[in-house]
Amino acid sequence: MIFRTCENLTLPKAEESFFSDLLVVGGGCSGLAAISAAADLGIENSLLLEKEESLGGRLGKSTEEISGLFTKTVQPKELLAHFSLFLENYGVAHQEGVEVEEIYVLSREALSIVHSQDEASAYRYLLKAKTKEGSCFFIGKALVLAVGALSPEENAAVSALIKEEEKKTASPRLFLTGQSLAPSQSIAEAVQSGGAVGRMVGEMLLKEKHKQGF
Numbered sequence: 001m002i003f004r005t006c007e008n009l010t011l012p013k014a015e016e017s018f019f020s021d022l023l024v025v026g027g028g029c030s031g032l033a034a035i036s037a038a039a040d041l042g043i044e045n046s047l048l049l050e051k052e053e054s055l056g057g058r059l060g061k062s063t064e065e066i067s068g069l070f071t072k073t074v075q076p077k078e079l080l081a082h083f084s085l086f087l088e089n090y091g092v093a094h095q096e097g098v099e100v101e102e103i104y105v106l107s108r109e110a111l112s113i114v115h116s117q118d119e120a121s122a123y124r125y126l127l128k129a130k131t132k133e134g135s136c137f138f139i140g141k142a143l144v145l146a147v148g149a150l151s152p153e154e155n156a157a158v159s160a161l162i163k164e165e166e167k168k169t170a171s172p173r174l175f176l177t178g179q180s181l182a183p184s185q186s187i188a189e190a191v192q193s194g195g196a197v198g199r200m201v202g203e204m205l206l207k208e209k210h211k212q213g214f
Contacts, residue, residue, distance in 0.1 A: 001147070002102045003157040011126075017137040020093075021205050022046035023127065025100050026146030028057020029187050030178025030194030032083040034144050037198025039090040043205055047138065048087075048094035049129065055094065056080045057148070058187055068188045076187060098136075102128040103143070105161065122208070124173050141208075142173040142201050146194060149183035175201060 022043055024035045027050030035048045054060065059080035067073040074082075087094060104126040127138040150158065158176065165172040177197040178190035185193060 001100055001154055003154075003161055004102055004104050012137045017126075017139050018047065019123070020045050020047040020138065020140045022142050022144070022201060023125065023138055023140035024048045024144045024146060025127070026050065026057070026148065026178070026180070027052070027055035027094065027096070028146060028148065028178065028190070029059050029079070030180075030185075030190040030197075031057075031144070031146030032059075032080075032087075033191045033194030034146060034177055034198035034201070035092055035094075036083060036086050036090075037195045038202035038205075039086070039092050041199065041202035041206060043202045044091075046092060047140075048092065049098045049100060049127075049138065050094065050096045051099040053096050055084070055096065058190075059083075062187065064187070066188050066191075069191060079187075079191070095131075098129045098131050100127050100129045100138075100147075104128070105165075106139075142175070142205060144175045144177060144197055144201060145180045146176075146178045148179045150180055173201075173204075 022035070022038055022045070024031050024046065027048050031048060031050070032055065035046055038046055048055075059076040062076045064076065065073040066076060066079060069079070086092075106124055106126055122141045123139050125140050125143040127140075127143075129136050129138060145158065158174070162172060162174055165174055175197045177194045179185050181193060
C-alpha cells in the first residue's frame with residue numbers, strides 16, 4: 001500500500017465511490033474481530049475489504065487450537081464460522097478480491113465530492129483499490145488497517161500519518177490492529193486486539209453521531 005495526500009489524486013465522482021462510516025482493510029482474525037465489535041455497538045454503515053477470495057486469513061489455514069477467548073479452546077475454523085455467522089446476522093457488508101493499493105488522506109477542500117457539506121468534513125480517507133473488474137474507490141470516516149505485518153516503508157508511512165493526524169485532531173480516525181500493530185501476535189491476541197480497536201472506533205463514531213443529532 002502507498003499512502004498519499006489528496007494533491008496526488010484525481011478525485012472520483014461521488015457516484016463512483018462507496019461511502020462508509022467505517023472501513024476495515026483485512027478480513028483476517030483481527031479485521032473480523034474489529035468490524036464485529038463495531039457492529040455489536042450499533043455501527044451499521046461499515047465495510048470489510050479483503051484482498052483474497054475468502055475471509056479468514058490465518059483462521060482458514062491454521063490448525064492450532066485457540067485458547068483464552070472462550071471458556072473452552074476452539075479450532076480456527078470454528079472461530080471463522082462464528083465470525084461468518086455474526087457478519088451474516090448483523091448484515092455487515094464485506095467484499096473479497098479487493099486489493100487496496102493507495103490510501104489518501106482527504107482535505108476539506110477535496111471533500112466537494114460529497115454532496116452534503118455538513119457531512120463532508122466527517123470523511124477523511126479515500127482508498128483506491130483493484131478488483132477483477134478494475135479500479136474502484138472507497139471513502140470512509142474511520143479506517144482500520146488489519147492487513148498483517150507491514151513493510152518497513154509502510155510502517156514508517158503509517159506511523160508518520162498517525163502522528164500528523166494526532167496533531168490536527170483530538171480524535172484520530174486511523175487505527176492499526178492485529179499483526180499490522182505487532183507482527184508476532186498470536187491468533188487469540190490478534191482477535192483481542194481487533195475487538196478492542198473495533199469497540200474504540202465504534203464508540204467514537206456513535207459519539208459523533210449523537211452530537212450531530214442523528
